[in-house]
Amino acid sequence: MELRHIRYFLAIAETLNFTRAAEKVHVTQSTLSHQIRQLEEELGQPLFARIGKRVTLTEAGQSFHEHVVPILRQVDQAVGALKEAPDDLSGELRIAATHSFNVQLIPLCLSRFMQRLPRMKVVVEELSGDRISEGLVDGSLDLGISYRPAIPRGLRFEPLYNEELKLIVASDHALARRKRLRMVELNGARMTLLAPHFSTRQMLDECFAAAGARPQIVAELNAISPMIELVRRTDLCSIVAENALGNEPGVKAIPLESPTPVRTPGLLWSQQAQRSPASRFMAETIRQVVMQGPLVRR
Structure with a gap:
């Protein structure tokens, strides 16, 4: 599948007319029809229903349309950004x-x-x-x-x-060998978390409430780095986005479920x-x- 196939498809989806679509993308109608047949063959199902001169999107065509519109928009934005950013920009x-x-x-x-x-x-x-x-x-x-x-x-x-948040513990923590943990299992767990005014903390509090868990919050910090260091040096656990860890040694990240905290x-x-x-x-x-x-x- 090539980018032109998507542009040809969208031209027809917008006009529902092969003649007008061909004019819009500056190709002959026969070329446009051939390209769409190639696309349908590659996808393994028809994208348009043709009844006489009337053209409509099939269910597969509607689904394909929903997915490719944002993709093409990103491509166009990328091209536009490159054109707007000359090498000598200061x-x-x-x-x-x-x-x-x-x-x-x-x-x-x-x-x-x-x-x-x-x-x-x-x-x-x-x-x-x-x-x-x-x-x-x-x-x-x-x-x-x-x-x-x-x-x-x-x-x-x-x-x-979407970013999944995970439980982090020191490598020698009792939970470090676990492959996965349910939120309810953190009931009573000694934890360090961000202060309550952070939106991430508020979301985690909602997850704890949904799971029926009441962890023991013994340290509240206003930054991630000292929180990770505290986890590494103590028996406390915490919940952070895994990409916040980088290549931090001595810390294990464990997926959470029921519910899984996602931001x-x-x-x-x-x-x-x-x-x-x-x-x-x-x-x-x-x-x-x-x-x-x-x-x-x-």
Whole structure:
């Protein structure tokens, strides 16, 4: 399957007319029909129902349409970002991320960004989700990587992927050999978690309540790094996104279930401020890294 097949398919899906679709994509009607037959053969099912001159989407065609529209939009955004980011672009880009994304995702994206735009200066801050939102609203930040803010405040949020949070314990902890753990099993467990005002902590509290578990919270911190270090040095356990660990030695991550705590990180920017070409290019760089997957999701 090639990109032109998707564009031809969408042209017909939008016009429901092969003649007008052919004009739209600047090919002959016979070429368009041939390309669509190739696509249908590759997919193994018809995408359009043809009754006389009337054309409609089949159920498979409707499903295919729902999936390829966002894919093509991302491709077009990527092409647009490249065109908007000339090699000689200079200036300063101010971005911020929460700890989970600052460990691995941001360094990888920065390396690609700086190779493409060597004259740009990038200022990166590690902040809480609330501080990121405030910076975007007051204009001190151009782009944020965080979770969906509880209060939008005129911000645009673009989801990137779903992120599973896991229990972490020291390598010699009694639970370190477990392959999986139910949330209810953390009832009475000695834990260190983020302070209650963090949205991640609020989500975890909801998960504990749903499971009927009441862990013993003996330490509340306002940052992930010291929390991980505390877990490594004590018998306490915690719950964090696995990508926040990096290659931390002496710590074991264990999947949780019933319920599984999941968060959705994404890109944040102000709807009021005009986005610079550098900001758009950084956003597209982050999308591309995330789509490749293993580094940011392992």
